[in-house]
Amino acid sequence: MLLHRWVSFFPCRLWPLALLLLVPGISLAGGAEEGELRVVVIDPGHGGKDPGTHGRVAKEKDVVLSVGLKLGKLIEENFPKVKVVYTRKTDVFIELNRRAEIANEAKADLFISIHANSAPSHVRGAETFVMGLHTTKSNFEVAQRENAVITYESDYTRKYEGYDPHSPESFIIFSLIQNVFLNQSLEFASAVQRQFTDVLLRHDRGVKQAGFLVLYKSSMPSVLIELGFLTHRQEEKFLVSKEGQDKMARAIFTAFSDYKKVRDARAAAHKAREKAKAEEAAPSKPEPSKPAAKDGRRIEFRVQVATIRHPLGKGHRLRREFPRLLEEKDGPSYRYYSHRTASFDEAQRMLQQVQKTCPDAFLVVFEDGVRRK
Incomplete structure (x- = not known):
């Protein structure tokens, strides 16, 4: 009876999503065991027939592709043991669910989706999102705009289990399905924002949560980065320039490097604890102090x-x-x-x-x- 009343709160087309919340393994709080960071997926948003947002001269799909490729090159050059996977390396359209599938198939340890924003011309700044509840109208609008990409896909209501990018009801369910990697996602997102604001002195719009489909489908720590607003004249000028794209890629790379150090240290500490437990169980081996x-x-x-x-x-x-x-x-x-x-x-x-x-x-x-x- 309780289940019936709970599910009946949602429209019929969203029942499959609502039932997901009752499936073991779907968690409402972050926290998952980590290994070393060995595989990263870089997802330049939009592409092909989907240009994303635009400014006076720049298209989002072009700016984010350039930054994504520069970021990947920095990681490959500085961390040769880390495998870098791209959802796209050219101007092609990739469906949202396929982007997440690429990350899941690669068994990625981190998923970085890169985008640029739009708003009235006075709005500026960089922000980084993780999967979660929309706490403000502006967060909802950003997620709604990025998720609307699925309308370029055929039969998107079936693929996305009844999700409608124009329906607030859909956002309620998708926002509740926070994956178990929320803490790690927030950790990396905070590192990205620190680089944007402390080093590049970009206007700080902070780390936020919103219901992005591409993050919901990804089974690893995941963030969606909004580099800035192409509708702001100065930010568009910066983001379309080689210097600006180099700096943004370098900032994300530095955040990646910092996050990897901490994550790998946690993995090493976990191994050390497991080894100590095994040694404690064997009387002939002294426990390290x-x-x-x-x-x-x-x-x-x-x-x-x-x-x-x-x-x-x-x-x-x-x-x-x-x-x-x-x-x-x-x-x-x-x-x-x-x-x-x-x-x-x-x-x-x-x-x-x-x-x-x-x-x-x-x-x-x-x-x-x-x-x-």
Whole structure:
């Protein structure tokens, strides 16, 4: 009876989607075991008969393809062991569900969908989305516009299980189906926004949640990046330029690099814990006193709370909040760490505490005092 009343709330065409929420494995909260990041899928949005949005001279499909290819090249050159898969490398139309299928078939560890935005001409800024609930009308409108791509496909109501891009009812269901990779998706999205705003000084529109079909269908940490607004004259000029596209690709790459370091460190720590459990079960093998890298080097975890261009003043809030704040100069920037420990579990607890006041804080791994690249 309870199931009947719950399903009857939705139109009949959405019942299959509503029932998905009751299937084991569909989670409403993020959290999944991770391995090392070995495969990334880059998804330049739109293409072919679907131009996406446009500015005075630029088409979204062209801008995002260029940035996507530049991003992939940076990853291939700097991380030769990482496999880079593209949903498209030329000006072709790829259906939304096929984009997600490509990522799933590749067993990707990260899915990056790249887009450009449109709005009234005064609106500007970069934003990064993960799958979730629309919290504002503007979030809903962005997702609605990107999802409307499916109208280029034949029989889209069957392919997308009754989804209608013009119906708010459809968004309610799709927004509820958050995958188990929400935390990891938010982590990478935050890293992207930090690069856009702290390094490139782009106007920050933040990390947001909305019901994007291409993210819903992807079975791995996934984000959708809106590089900026082609309807804003200065942003269009920047995004259509080689310099602008190079900078945006480099920013996403740096976020990818930072995310990979932390994720790989978590995977290594997980293996170390499993190994320690096995050694504990065998009396003849002593338990190591501290976590160590395979070659014997010592591992340290630090909670990074800020990266800025100028050193913090003595009375800054972070210095008051974290009396043991550690400063590290890295080229033109200064990095600040609130805590440091050799225990990954303790580092996780510290991070959760710090994120209550510094939501963008994240973990960094050091080996013998050197930040892991």
